[in-house]
Amino acid sequence: MAVLDAAADLALGTACVPTIDAVASRAGVSRTTIYKWWPSSAAVLAEALLERFHESIEFDDGLAVRDALTLQVDALVRLLRDTPAGALLRQLLAAAASDERLGRALLAQWMDPRRESAVHHVRRGIEQGDLRADVDADLVVDALFAPVYHRLVWGHAPLDAGLAQQVCDLVWPGIAASRTAT
Amino acid sequence: MAVLDAAADLALGTACVPTIDAVASRAGVSRTTIYKWWPSSAAVLAEALLERFHESIEFDDGLAVRDALTLQVDALVRLLRDTPAGALLRQLLAAAASDERLGRALLAQWMDPRRESAVHHVRRGIEQGDLRADVDADLVVDALFAPVYHRLVWGHAPLDAGLAQQVCDLVWPGIAASRTAT
Structure with a gap:
């Protein structure tokens, strides 16, 4: 899933929790789409790492x-x-x-x-x-x-x-x- | 030693590393005195916790x-x-x-x-x-x-x-x- 891949790539490249804006931009989706499914960028990242x-x-x-x-x-x-x-x-x-x-x-x-x-x-x-x-x-x-x-x-x-x-x-x-x- | 006690008391009260100014003020000594013996407030605190x-x-x-x-x-x-x-x-x-x-x-x-x-x-x-x-x-x-x-x-x-x-x-x-x- 593009959002999870984007979050994992960003985080592993920087060793930091990426912002929702950064994840949205890299995944090519809107902030709203991300917030529809996850409460925070940390939650996106945690799930992304599990998947990765x-x-x-x-x-x-x-x-x-x-x-x-x-x-x-x-x-x-x-x-x-x-x-x-x-x-x-x-x-x-x-x-x-x-x-x-x-x-x-x-x-x-x-x-x-x-x-x-x-x-x-x-x-x-x-x-x-x-x-x-x-x-x-x-x-x-x-x-x-x-x-x-x-x-x-x-x-x-x-x-x-x-x-x-x-x-x-x-x-x-x-x-x-x-x-x-x- | 007053400096170590001051650092331990401040840190345990706040769960944070105290600033050199805060330790100096509580211990009643100058910043210069502290820097003569320790390189940083974190170093003071680490020693203070060992002693405490x-x-x-x-x-x-x-x-x-x-x-x-x-x-x-x-x-x-x-x-x-x-x-x-x-x-x-x-x-x-x-x-x-x-x-x-x-x-x-x-x-x-x-x-x-x-x-x-x-x-x-x-x-x-x-x-x-x-x-x-x-x-x-x-x-x-x-x-x-x-x-x-x-x-x-x-x-x-x-x-x-x-x-x-x-x-x-x-x-x-x-x-x-x-x-x-x-």
């Missing part, structure tokens, strides 16, 4: 749960490190500190779909007997993905190539059913 | 390593949830996204001393044989503390009373020496 990067949260249920989760963490590392999405997300999170509506849009369009996709694999792991029945899926998703966002926001350590594997190896013994704990 | 909250990273080596780490994560949860430090830190991180000097001051004055204190306990655990000899202390510290900062920054889940214990319980089997893995 959706493949980074799609993984085959044919994969072993541990592999699916590791690949998903690694896809986030690569997305934040190797594309302009990292710098852009850092700016969006900064802006969200003083803009509650943007914060809600980021949760709804960026974080929630990503968390749901990871929770899906955790639940699959519980059903298949790979993971302990009593694991808290939301906590596990925090444990797996928070170190990646933490390094993006603070910059105290790099988003290096081995990070996803290291984090998953660290967390796995705490969540695996005893027959698969090693 | 230093007790939250001091733990007795007499404690078992697992208890010391759990208490340290819990102290961070309480600090960010129950005092104005949480809202302030969120604003400082947001400002650091477009101010590299502030980012470096936050790392040097907030994050590094906290990480060092946690790394100390991880190393103590390795020396005492509680933790596996090959654990990566920096990665473990990320795994333990990142979920807390992650919830502060995104707001997708509360900093609830059980969080520190839950995170430590999740991570422990992945780092414990086999004799202490449960």
Whole structure:
């Protein structure tokens, strides 16, 4: 959809939330058309980023749960490190500190779909007997993905190539059913 | 020290970085005096916060390593949830996204001393044989503390009373020496 592509292109080029005017101009539509469907440019952008990067949260249920989760963490590392999405997300999170509506849009369009996709694999792991029945899926998703966002926001350590594997190896013994704990 | 107290009081009252003029006025000193010792108001504030909250990273080596780490994560949860430090830190991180000097001051004055204190306990655990000899202390510290900062920054889940214990319980089997893995 032209509006979403325009918003994503502008934002990824500048690492800022584009204005509605800029999005409308690039998409060749009127401001009114955009406001008919979205409440703010931040909301357009959040949806645009979800669409643009959706493949980074799609993984085959044919994969072993541990592999699916590791690949998903690694896809986030690569997305934040190797594309302009990292710098852009850092700016969006900064802006969200003083803009509650943007914060809600980021949760709804960026974080929630990503968390749901990871929770899906955790639940699959519980059903298949790979993971302990009593694991808290939301906590596990925090444990797996928070170190990646933490390094993006603070910059105290790099988003290096081995990070996803290291984090998953660290967390796995705490969540695996005893027959698969090693 | 009057300057540090003034900076901490102003920042915690407003959740913003105070100006040098405001700090000087409250501390009853001149701008020149402050600039003699600190390069910016952000640098004053970062040091002020370290001094104000230093007790939250001091733990007795007499404690078992697992208890010391759990208490340290819990102290961070309480600090960010129950005092104005949480809202302030969120604003400082947001400002650091477009101010590299502030980012470096936050790392040097907030994050590094906290990480060092946690790394100390991880190393103590390795020396005492509680933790596996090959654990990566920096990665473990990320795994333990990142979920807390992650919830502060995104707001997708509360900093609830059980969080520190839950995170430590999740991570422990992945780092414990086999004799202490449960």
